Amino acid sequence: MDGPVLVGLDGTGNSVPAVCWGVEAAAARGLPLQLLHSWSSTHWPVPLARTEAERRSHGTEVLARAQAVVEQLRPGMRAVTELVDRDAADVLAERSGTASLLVLGSRGHDALAGFLLGAVSLRILGRAQCPVVIVRGDECSSGPAPQVVVGVQEPDADDAVLDYAFTAAAAHRVGLSVVHAWAPGTVMGGLDVPAADYGADATRAADERELLCAGLARWREKFPDVQVAERALEGRTVPVLLSACARAGLLVIGRQPHRSPMPLGPVVLALLHHSGCPVAVVPRG
Known part of the structure; x- marks a missing residue:
């Protein structure tokens, strides 16, 4: 646009x-x-x-x-x-x-x-x-340096979020860290898998990262000059993203459109309240 x-x-x-x-x-x-x-x-x-x-x-x-x-x-x-x-x-x-x-x-x-x-x-x-x-009001920076951090649920469902994050990183010539938080018992795509049947945490983390990398392939191709780091981290979304953006210049998150009765979900509100850097909220879909 x-x-x-x-x-x-x-x-x-x-x-x-x-x-x-x-x-x-x-x-x-x-x-x-x-x-x-x-x-x-x-x-x-x-x-x-x-x-x-x-x-x-x-x-x-x-x-x-x-x-x-x-x-x-x-x-x-x-x-x-x-x-x-x-x-x-x-x-x-x-x-x-x-x-x-x-x-x-x-x-x-x-x-x-x-x-x-x-x-x-x-x-x-x-x-x-x-x-x-x-x-x-106490922010003194005027851009997303040294890097942009974006939280994703599913790469295929977060087109608007990733488009903004990659565009911002490319425009400001900074790196991009794509973070996906996962919890035991589910895998990317929403498939339920009993945690006991899935194997060691290291194996699960590797599989989650592989899925994340695959989902970002088209974005890497579209933005070849953006240095991208994919991070699939075990834990709840809010603490994982707050830790990931501790030294970032911008955190990018998505929100569901047309939510009712509360227009913003608890995850978005928590990140807005506690983030140590500016936050970009992108409407999904």
Whole structure:
């Protein structure tokens, strides 16, 4: 897709790392950059309640500061700025249909602040039609260096997830680690096999890795310049992926579309909350 990299600005310090990430993503992939802020979605404490004119003026300042960050990072890069008066989640979810990537900021890992994602971000993540990158407010990097880590369930069922992961690794010229977490009693493809009948853990791990390598063959062919490491690891998905991305610059995961009543599953929520690097959430299918 050749749509823009869209950055949603909430008007706080969380927006700066998101802008930095969006700038480098747009530059690496040769895509236009768009900055959007909804002045009507900015929530002010009661003692600091603003008039409509003041909130519009504040929104203009938010966009101007973001544009200054763009100019500082990439002199000459043009970013389209847009100030809207509609609900931020509605607008960004709608625009995600034509965007290549949506970038949002989060509060970071301040335990006193509670969950790092706000209600708006959660609503967008559950409805977005394109990949969404969540960047913490304390994140200082502006790209996925030194490597991208992607978690897969089944290579044949994770086309959208792998496509984004390989594209990001290729665009930023970094390595890609493809991680599949497996548990005793099942093999890739969903086949149930009693753990006692399967043999030693080493044999099982080798078989899982072989299946993973076979499933990635077409992606290696499509992206010959990307250095790929396949890792089939025994364990639960969340701890396996958190360990794998401990030194990564980006974790890529998939989510099931049209989930109800909760738009995001527990695995996605746990990884968003605990990951030490930015997380890209890609809708499957």
